[in-house]
Amino acid sequence: MFGRPKSCTACPERGSETVAGYSAGDSRSLPRADQDAAGRGDGSHVHYDQSGDRYVVVTPRQ
Numbered sequence: 692m693f694g695r696p697k698s699c700t701a702c703p704e705r706g707s708e709t710v711a712g713y714s715a716g717d718s719r720s721l722p723r724a725d726q727d728a729a730g731r732g733d734g735s736h737v738h739y740d741q742s743g744d745r746y747v748v749v750t751p752r753q
C-alpha cells in the first residue's frame with residue numbers, strides 16, 4: 692500500500708534509529724509519519740515495517 696519500499700537502500704546496515712511508529716491501519720498515519728520525519732530533519736525519513744504493519748520514522752545515526 693502507498694507504494695512504499697519494503698526496505699531502504701538509503702540506510703546502511705545498523706545505520707538508523709527508529710524514533711517513532713505509526714500504525715499502518717490508519718490512513719492518516721503515513722502523512723503524519725512523513726510530517727514527523729520532515730520536522731526532525733537530519734535525514735529522517737519513513738520506513739514501512741512489514742513485520743509490525745506500521746510506518747516508522749528513522750533517523751540516521753551520526
Ligand SMILES: [Zn+2]
Binds near residue numbers: 699700701702707736
Ligand atoms: Zn531508510
